[in-house]
Amino acid sequence: MKTNETVIATLNGLLKEELTAINQYMVHAEMADDWGYQAFAKVEEHTAIQEMKHAEELIARILFLGGKPIVSEMSNIRIGKDLPSMLENDRALEQGGIDGYNAGIKVMVEEKDNGSKQLLEGILEQEEAHIDYFEEQLGQIEQMGLPYYLTTIK
Ligand SMILES: [Fe+2]
Numbered sequence: 309m310k311t312n313e314t315v316i317a318t319l320n321g322l323l324k325e326e327l328t329a330i331n332q333y334m335v336h337a338e339m340a341d342d343w344g345y346q347a348f349a350k351v352e353e354h355t356a357i358q359e360m361k362h363a364e365e366l367i368a369r370i371l372f373l374g375g376k377p378i379v380s381e382m383s384n385i386r387i388g389k390d391l392p393s394m395l396e397n398d399r400a401l402e403q404g405g406i407d408g409y410n411a412g413i414k415v416m417v418e419e420k421d422n423g424s425k426q427l428l429e430g431i432l433e434q435e436e437a438h439i440d441y442f443e444e445q446l447g448q449i450e451q452m453g454l455p456y457y458l459t460t461i462k
C-alpha cells in the first residue's frame with residue numbers, strides 16, 4: 309500500500325494520547341491501591357490495560373501502512389491529588405481522546421482509508437465507555453458526598 313503521511317501523522321497523534329493515558333491511569337491505579345481503594349484501583353488498572361491495547365492496535369496499523377510509530381512522545385500527565393481530582397483529570401483526558409478520535413475519523417473519510425476509520429470507530433466506542441465510568445463516579449460523589457462514596461470503592 310502507498311503510505312499516506314496524513315494518515316500516519318493522525319494515527320501517531322492518537323498514539324501519543326494513548327501513551328499518556330496508560331501512564332496517568334497506571335499511576336492513579338497505584339495511588340488508589342496505596343490508599344486502600346482497591347475496587348477503584350482495579351478499574352483504573354483495567355482502563356490502563358485497555359489503553360495499552362489501543363496503543364498496540366494503532367502501532368500495528370501504522371506499521372501495516374508503512375509508517376513509523378512514534379512511542380517516545382506523551383502529552384502532559386495530570387496526576388490528581390485525591391479521588392475527585394483524579395476523576396476530573398481522567399474525565400478531561402477521555403474527553404480529549406474522544407475529540408481526537410472523532411477528528412481522526414473525519415481525516416480517514418477525507419483520505420479514503422476505511423480500514424483506519426473502522427479501527428478508530430471501534431476505539432472511540434471504548435473511550436465513550438471510559439468517560440461514562442468517570443462521569444458516573446463524579447456524579448455519585450456529588451450525590452452521596454465524598455466520605456460515603458469512598459466507602460463504596462474499597
Ligand atoms: Fe484509548
Ligand SMILES: [Fe+2]
Binds near residue numbers: 329405
Ligand atoms: Fe480511554
